Amino acid sequence: MCAPISDGAAAAILCSEAALKLFPAAHPIRVRASVLASGSDRGPDEAERHICRLAATKAYALAEVEPGDISVAEVHDASAFAEVLQTENLQFCEIGQGGWLAERGQTTLGGKIPVNPSGGLECKGHPIGATGLGQIHELILQLRGKAGARQVENARLAIAENGGGFHGVEEAAACVTILEG
Numbered sequence: 784m785c786a787p788i789s790d791g792a793a794a795a796i797l798c799s800e801a802a803l804k805l806f807p808a809a810h811p812i813r814v815r816a817s818v819l820a821s822g823s824d825r826g827p828d829e830a831e832r833h834i835c836r837l838a839a840t841k842a843y844a845l846a847e848v849e850p851g852d853i854s855v856a857e858v859h860d861a862s863a864f865a866e867v868l869q870t871e872n873l874q875f876c877e878i879g880q881g882g883w884l885a886e887r888g889q890t891t892l893g894g895k896i897p898v899n900p901s902g903g904l905e906c907k908g909h910p911i912g913a914t915g916l917g918q919i920h921e922l923i924l925q926l927r928g929k930a931g932a933r934q935v936e937n938a939r940l941a942i943a944e945n946g947g948g949f950h951g952v953e954e955a956a957a958c959v960t961i962l963e964g
Contacts, residue, residue: 784863786903791910793917812923815846815940815961822950835872835944838959842942843874846961850874853961854938855925856896857918859945860903866890869944870898873959892933900925900933915945915958926964939964
């Protein structure tokens with residue numbers, strides 16, 4: 784029920800709109816928002832103040848989108864429970880309803896909001912430092928329509944949630960990124 788720690792690497796090319804003109808064959812993906820947040824001293828009964836929920840709320844505002852606009856998500860599922868928790872934090876359902884969402888197939892391919900079509904960390908391993916960019920790579924494939932058998936139909940907006948470390952009852956740091964294809 785936990786992702787094995789593994790080796791891995793990831794790289795990405797980011798450039799300005801002006802520099803993009805040098806690469807006419809590129810299929811650019813726009814970063815609509817990227818929010819980094821730090822853990823807090825919230826209590827275990829204050830789920831609405833979870834670091835990932837706060838980061839997601841800010842990312843949605845910066846990107847000028849709503850949770851229901853998202854086509855596909857990659858979440859940090861180093862343990863089986865994490866997908867359930869993060870679907871709640873990304874506001875795809877009410878707090879306490881993430882299990883219901885998954886149980887009813889709403890997070891699978893063809894569901895309301897496909898989550899981790901890559902298989903997530905439990906499927907491919909957890910390369911620690913490369914995890915977040917690996918999620919971004921999967922979402923870029925999705926937005927470009929190049930994800931093969933795991934392709935989410937008509938993917939237009941994607942969200943990645945990645946967290947690390949522990950502070951109290953939550954991650955010490957979290958990043959939520961919204962991409963547009």
